Amino acid sequence: MGAAKSVFTPQELEDYEDLTYFTQKEVLSYFHQFKALAPDLISVQRDARLPMEVILRYPQLRYNPFGDRICMVFSSSRDGDCNFEDFLDMVSVFSAEAPMSVKAEYAFRIFDFDGDDMIGPEDMEEIIRRLLGDVQFPQVDILQLVQNLTSEADLDDDGMLSFAEFEHAISKSENFMRSFQLQL
Template identity: 30%
Template sequence: MGLASSRLQPEELEDLQSISNFSEAQIKTLYSRFKHLDKDNSGSISIEEMTAIPELAMNPLANRVVAVFDADGRNEVNFRQFVEALSVFSKSAKRDQKLNFAFKVYDVNGDGVIDGSDLFHILKLMVGSNLTDAQVQSLVDQTILEADVLDKDGAISLQEFKRAMFNADLENVLMIEI
C-alpha cells in the first residue's frame, strides 16, 4: 500500500479516507509517522515497534490494544490496518466505534463476551501487584454481577458493556491529536 514509494497514491488516500475518520492531511501525517516506526522498511510495524510508541509503552493495556490492531494475528500491522485501527481514536469517531474497540480490548479470548477470565486478565494488567488475586477476583465478580443484567449468563455481552459504559467519557479518553 504505497510503502514502496515515499508518497501515497491518490487512490490509496481515497481508500484510506473511506475506511477511517481521517482527512487526507491526517492520513499523510500518519503515513510519515508509520514510515518512521517501520525501522526495517518492511511495510509493516512489528508488535515490538508498536509497543515502543511512547504513548502506548506507558499504558498497561498496550499489548491488548496492539492485539486489537493486529486483527489477523500476524504480529505485525500494515499501514491500512494502522489507519483503520487508529481511526477509532480520532475526534470524529463515533461513540459506538469507541465502545466496540474498548470491548475488543477487554474480550481477551475473542469469543464475543467478556467473561470472568477476560476481566481478571485485564484488571490484573491494570492493577499489577497492588491488589491480591483474591481482591481482583472480588472486583471481577462484582463487575459481572452489576453489568450482566440483560441475559444473566455470567458474562458481559457487547450490549451489556455499552449499557455499563453509558456515562463513560470515551470521547476524550479514547482520542489522539493528529
C-alpha cells in the first residue's frame, strides 16, 4: 500500500477526504478500483480520462440501466468520459454516507434526459423503459403509468416535475436511499 500512497500528495488525500464521504484509505481503495479499469493507461498517466465504455465496466455500473446517464452526469467534460476525480465524485454520491439531499440532486440530473431542468413525460417514459429492460409493455400502459406518476408528484399541475416536486416525491419513498446506492 506504500507505493499507492505516493500516487497522491498528503494534501491531495486530505482534500479528497474533505470533499467526499470517504476516508483517505477509502480514497486510495477507489483509486485502485479506478486504475483496475485501465491499468496500462492509469499507470502512465494518473489524471487519465477513461472512456465511458471503460467506466461502464465497473461492476456496480455494468448492469445499471442508467449507467450511461450516470457517466454523463458525473463527467466533468460532459461526454461520459471520467477522470479519477469524476469517478470519486460518483462513488461518493452513491455511498451510504451521502445525504438524501445530495442523492436527490444527482438522481434528478440523471433522470432529466433532455437537460431542461424538469422531468417531463418524455423523461419519465425513458425512465420506465430503462427500468423495464427487455420486458415489453404496451405503449398505452407506459403512458398511463407516466400519467399516474405525474398526477401523484406534479404539485403545480404543469405536467412536469421540478426538482422541488421530485425531491418531495422521493422523500416519501423509504426505498429511494437504498436504491440510489452502488453496492460498493
